Amino acid sequence: MSVGLEHYLVLSAVLFSIGLYGVLAKRNAVVILMCIEIMLNAVNIALVAFSRYVVPMLLTGQIFAIFVIVVAAAEAAVGIAIIIAIYRNRQSVDVDKFDLMKW
C-alpha cells in the first residue's frame, strides 16, 4: 500500500478533531494549551502534505509550516504566562471557574 495525500489528510483531520475535542472538553487549562498545539501540528501536516503532493516544485507550504511552528512557540509562551498569572490570582487552572464574563 502506497502512502498518498489522502492518508496524510486523514491523519491531519483525526489529529485536528482530537485537538478540538480537547480544547472544548478539557477542564485543565494546561491540557487545553497542549490540545491547541495538537491542532496546530495537524495543520502543519496538512500544509506539508499539500506542498509535497500538489505543487512539488514549490516550497511555499513547507515554509508556511515553519512559520506556524514559530508562532506556536510564541503562543505557547504567552499562553503559559497567562495561565500562571491566573493561577497566582485564583489558585486554580480549572477553566470552568473562570466565568467572570458571565452576565
Add this chain to the structure above:
Amino acid sequence: MPHQVPWLIFLLPFLSLIIISFVLRPFFNNRPKLGGYVTIGAIGISFIFSLWVLLEVFATPGHKLDIPDIQWLVIGDLTVQVGLLVDSLTAVMLVVVTLVSLMVQIYSQGYMHGDPGYHRYFAFMSLFTACMLGLVMADNLVFMFLFWEGVGLGSYLLIGFWFHRPSAANAAKKAFIVTRFGDFGFLVAILLLFYNTGTFNIEELHGLAVAGALAGTILTWAAIGIFAGAVGKSAQFPLHVWLPDAMEGPTPVSALIHAATMVAAGVFLVARMFPLFEHSHAALTTVAVIGGFTAIFAASMGLVMTDIKRVLAYSTISQLGYMMLGLGVGGVAVGIFHLFNHAFFKALLFLGAGSVNHSTGTFDMREMGGLRKAMPWTYITFLIASLSLAGIWPLAGFWSKDEVLVYSFANNPILFYLAMITVFMTAFYMFRAIFMTFGGEYRGGAASGHGEHGGGKLHESPMVMVVPMVILAVLSVASGWVNVTGSFSQFLGHGGHVEAHGFIDGFLGILTHPLPLISLLVAGLGIFLAYAMYSAKWISAEAVGRVFKPLHTLFYMKYWFDELYERVIVVRVLVDGIFAALSVFDSRVVDGAVNGVARGTNEASGVMRRAQTGQLQAYGIAIAIGVIAIAVCFYLFS
C-alpha cells in the same frame, strides 16, 4: 432694461438684512444709525428700480416684461422654475411697496430713536420688505407661498418687537396662528391646482382657466381656497380678529405692514389669480359678499373705539373689505386702484397716530385733545388723509371709492347699500378721531404707561418724521388722479368702460353724475354728525351711547368675537377636544409604542442573556458547530 434689475429689487432689501444681522449688529452695535442708513439706501435703490420697471412695463406693448427663468428644483418629472412675473399689476405693487416702505423707514429713524433694538428693527423691516417684493413678483405659486409665509414671519417678528410686553408677544402669536387658518386653505388650493393641472406657474394657470380646461367644481374650490388665504392675510371676516391686536407693534410697523402692504397682499393675491375667480361665478360672489360684509362690520366697531390705533385698525379692515368688494364686483382694476390709494393715506394716518404718540405718550384719544396747536404738521397731514379716506372730492380716496360704489350698484344693490352705509361710518369715525385728538382742549398730561413713549411737553415731531408724512399727504391728495381718464384701469388690463375724455372734463365732470354726489353727501353727513357730537357738542356722545346701549356694547365688545374664538374654538374645540384627544393618543399610543419596544427588548434580553455563560468552552462549541454547519451547507447547496 437688463433683466437683473427686477431681481435686484427684492435682493437689495435682503442684502440689507444680511449686512445688518451679520456685520452691523455684531461689530457696530454702538453705532445704531448705520442700520437705518443701510435699510433706507437699499430700499431707496429698490424704489428707483421699481419706477424704472414701471416705466418699462408701461412702454412695453401688452404691459408685460419677459424675464428668463432660473431652474430651482428637479424632482423626477417635476421641474420647479423660479421666475419673475412682471406685468402692470406687479409694477404698480412694486412702486407702492417700495415707496411706502421708504417713507416708513425714514420716519422710523425718528420714531425708533434710542430704542435698544434699533438694529433688530431695521433688520426685520428689511426682511419684510424683501419678502413682500418677492411675493408680488413671484411667477409660480410655490415661490409665492414661500414669500407669503415670509411676510407672515416678518409681521410676527415686528408685532412682537417689544416681546418683553406679554400683550405684544400674545398679539404676535395670535396674528400668526389666525392667519395660519387661511394659509391652510391657500396651500390646499395650490396642491389641488397642481394635482389637476400639473403646473404651479401662474400664467399657465391663467391660460388653463381662460381656455376652460380648468373649470367647474375644482376651479371653484381652488379659487375659494386661494380666497381663504387672502381672508387670513387681509383680516377679512371671520379671520379679522388678529389685526386690531397687531397694533401692539411699533406704529411705523402698523403703517407699513398692517395698513399699506402686507394686509393688502390678500387683495393682491385675489387680483393675481383673478382669471380663476372670473371663471367661477360662485367664487367671485363669495369675494364680493365677504368683502362687502367685512367693510360694514369692521366700520361699525371703529365707531366706538377709544384707542386711535384701533380705530385705524378697524378702518383698515373695513377698507380691505372695500377692495375685496371692488374685486368681486368690478375686477382687478377697481380693487387694485383702491389698494393703491389706500396704501398712501392709511400709511399716513398711522404715521400721524405715531407722531401723536411720540408727543403725548398715549394712544387713548380720551387723553388727547387740542393737539392741532402743538402739532400743526401732524394735524394738517392727518386731516388730509382723513378727508381722502372719507372719500371727499377731489382727494384720492374719492376716486377709488366712487368706482367701487358704481360697480357694486350695477352688480348687487344689497352690497351697494352696505357700501354706502360704510361711507357714512367711515366719515364719522375718522372725524370723531380728529375732533377727539386735535380739537378742543388738551385733556391728558399724566403718563398713562400704555404708549410707546414717555409723556412730556407737547411738541411737533422732528423733521425726519414730518417730511415723509408731508410726501404721503401729497400722494393722498393726488394718487387718485391717475385714473381720472381711466388710464390706470386700462393699464391694468380692464376692458371696456374706459371713457375717452380729457383730464379736466373727467375731474369736474364726475360731479355731474348722481352717484358720486350722493356718496359725497353721505360722507358729509358723517362728518357733520361727528362735528355735532364731538366738537360742537350739540348732541352729547354719552347720551347717544346710553340710548343705543345694546348696540354700543355690541360694537365695543367687538361682537364678542374674541370671546367666541377663545372660549368656544380655542378652549372647547381645540383644547378640550382635539388637543385632549391628541394628548391621549400621545400618552397611550405614541408613548405606549416607545415604552412597549423598550419593555419588549428588556424582557427578550432577560431570556437571551442566559446563553452568556461566561464559559469560553461553551462559546468554542458554538463556534465549532457553526463552522461545521456552514461547511455542510456549502457542501449540500453549492
